[in-house]
Amino acid sequence: MTMTRSLEVRTITASEFPDWTRALDTGFLRPPVTSDQVLAYRLASTDLDRTWGAFDHGRCVATFRSLAQELTVPGGAVLSADGISNVTVSPTHRRRGLLSRLMAADLAVAKERGDAVATLISAEYPIYGRYGFGPATWTTEWTVDVTRAGLDPRWAGPDRGGRIDLVDIADVPELGAEFHDRFRVLQPGAINRDERWWQRSTGRAPTDLPRTEPFHAAYRSAAGEVEGLVSYTADSVWGDGKQPMNTASVRWLTAVTPAAERALWHFVCSIDWITTVRSGYRAPDDLLPQLLPDPRAARILTQADFLWVRILDTVRALEARSYAGPGALVLEIHDGAGLAGGRFRLDASPAGATCTPTTDAPGLALDVRELGTLYLGDESVARLVALGTVTEERPGAAAVADALFRTPRRPWCPDTF
Template identity: 55%
Template sequence: MGADLDVRTLSASDDVGDWLRALHTGFHLGPTLTAEEIEVRAQVVDRTRTQGAFDRGRCVATFRSMPRRLTVPGGAALNASAITNVSVSATHRRRGLAGTMMAAELSAARDRGEPVAILVAAEYPIYGRFGFGPATWVANWEVDVPRAAVDRRYAGPSDGGRVDFAPLAEVRETGPGLHERVRARTPGAIDRDRVWWQIQTGERVVASRPWTEPFHVVYRDASGRVDGLVAYTTQEEHWPNKLPKVEVSVRQLIAATPAAERALWRFLLSLDWVTLIRTGYRAPDDVLPLLLGDPRAARTEALADFMWLRLLDVPAALSARTYAGGPAALRLEVLDPQGHAAGRFLLETDASGVASCAPTTAPADLTVTAADLACLYLGDESAVRLAALDRLTEHRPGAADTATALFRTPRRPWCPDIF
């Protein structure tokens, strides 16, 4: 790594400016920051969870984690280390800096009692070597509205609910509670802190993050409860041949009920002059295409891995979620070169899906790497498919079928947030 390189947590607020400049350099955001931005970020960055690599006093690599609650199948919220802001300056690559900071964070996370670590991978090949596996995927669509075969005369919900534009003050008041309801029913979702809402509603704006106020629309059920929220912006192109051509970009759409989800999508599809809707990142099995009279009008723009997960405490993580497939017992041998998740474990579930997991010395039914167990953990991957790829070893006939039935969930997990 080099004798002149010092990898450490930030020791003083003076470090934050240098650290931010290194982060902006690594992410190609430009080297100049305002004093205001440095001051704002210094207030929200937890220096005890923020690492930098310093070469002769200058920061050349960055790494940060945040405490988050991750929803797992069954609705439990698991403490997670949410890793972000990982960068290495182009002048200092291939020196083990990211690996050194990752190793320090994973050990610290386990000591803090965080059974898993999560991140959003900028590039697919990077994080598998650290024991992470893709645990959720996302899709985004471009909807050709004129071809969607939907009723453009939509006049609002027919279930007694209503759709209304909402001012920012209402979004700030009702949004956090609504999101917590959505998070609790969405495996893969994480909580949003106060700073997230400040940034998304324009309370906290810095020069490098320009903010344009979106339109906000809420769905209320018949009792008046806010069950859904959508934020969107519009872009008006020239009107070719005197025909309207307005594009809508969805910043977020969260719904605590299917009725709210349907109503908000139908509202967007009925907007006058709109010819294209960009959905932003959605669950890979989102209902949107099937809401259209012609699902082919929703063109898949991306379908890709999104949130990656790393198991640090296998018994705690596997005991936290619920399982399908009835009463079952499965013995797993987990391979982990870094040691955090290594061992042999007995997973037992009852008829209601409640589980317990503990170390065992009995022979394993399946051998799997920590990264591939992470792919299974939230229910997105199939053990049978991993076996076909020779990514797990079946020691008992039918064990992969058992694991598939246990881990899979009715809907695919989804993380709505970049972090």
């Protein structure tokens, strides 16, 4: 057996990228053969200084990549984040500490670079808590039986002067990028969409996998401003009696006003021949079920954790977000990696916050992973106290923390990365 000390962990070179891609595809159980066209495209959009590999006698056996990211926090501030993706360990090299070494190396660089947080979307729940990540947003997917939803079958479009237009796929990147920059500052948990995201979303990115081109539609207000966008695909299924049984699958739907959100859902559910709508991954408190005359027509398919957050700079992170009301709290943060731990006093108000190291007695004691879980305002501190993952050192501190941290609507990350 190859000993752990013979395994080299480092960033990769351009010449090693095909081998790194093979290891990545192997880890994700995808065919480990990639065309030259796809390899060239991936390499051109990859920052090799943030692309890590583990090598055993020159062969890549583990992969890890991070990307520059912007995360919206409660109040609309945008924080620089270390977005972590493409994490794999080949099945021949499991349980040798490779992920721990890759994670430690990347987080150290991210901390030095000045990223306030790190983020990822976890394929497996048990892995990332030990590295200080906590699930900060959740996601829900519904399927809607349109025939039972009770929507007006004569619906011809939105009222109040709004309208819905189909958008040619060539126009989506420019239109969508401007709209998404307006949307994401309104939605805690949202991240930026780079050029590669738009290329993948509109089919301009080469791929070796089968692909179905989506339809796109925009909701425009009476003033003509885009207030919502939807991307969806549809299948072609007909029953024995020549009755349509088609499903529309929403890839993404975002809106900056409730009117736009309601209109786009009504639009998707009113498309001729569509009898079922799959919502795609939505916020758990999405408007979709309750905007239907019969919410029971919507059935939950998936409900799970989504965006995980790891605090790298406690002071910057806590000072960046807004808080529901005035209050003060002393937090004892434990961080085994030594990146964000310490005792801090948070003085918060709707107008802003200060966070400073202190020697005052703590009100709450928690691991940095629980701080990540609480950071975007989705989780209840009192619930974590009941679960035993947060310790209330001073009576009433959990109630103070909940009053400060919780947000009126649940945070949501619309995108994978």
